[in-house]
Amino acid sequence: MSDALHIVCPHCTAVNRVPSERSGTPNCGKCHRPLFEGKPVEVDEAAFRKHLSHDEVPVLVDFWAPWCGPCKMMAPEFVKAAAQLEPRVRLLKVDTDVQQSLGAHYNIRSIPTLALFRGGREVARQAGAMHAAGIVQWTRSHGV
Secondary structure (H helix, E strand, O other): OOOEEEEEOOOOOOEEEEEOOOOOOOEOOOOOOEOOOOOOEEOOHHHHHHHHHHOOOOEEEEEEOOOOHHHHHHHHHHHHHHHHHOOOOEEEEEEOOOOHHHHHHOOOOOOOEEEEEEOOEEEEEEEOOOOHHHHHHHHHOOOO
16 A cells, blocks of 8 residues: 655656655656646647646646637646645646647647546546636546
């Protein structure tokens, strides 16, 4: 029985084994930076896949694009939600213009789209801009 979680560093993508009872903000064993900073992490495809396959906390992803008005409106709300949801949830941002293969793989047809993953599998999806309170409530409604 393990009392530790595997957490991917948002800075160097090293996988860290963090005791589940640890209080405070854990730092990466490789780069020594905080594993959680209360803000979303912009990722490329490689980092996205590493978070999905190794993070043992749920992963909430904002699929967005820089030209999208609703995406721009939701961006600061997603930051506010991160401050409330971390460290129980890892929040990632995927620019679907740059990471087109991820948008295609996950069949993203409208943006912004939030997708919640647990154990590498998508468990919920919500299209459309939301306020921070709505993001937090929607995420928690899925058992997070």
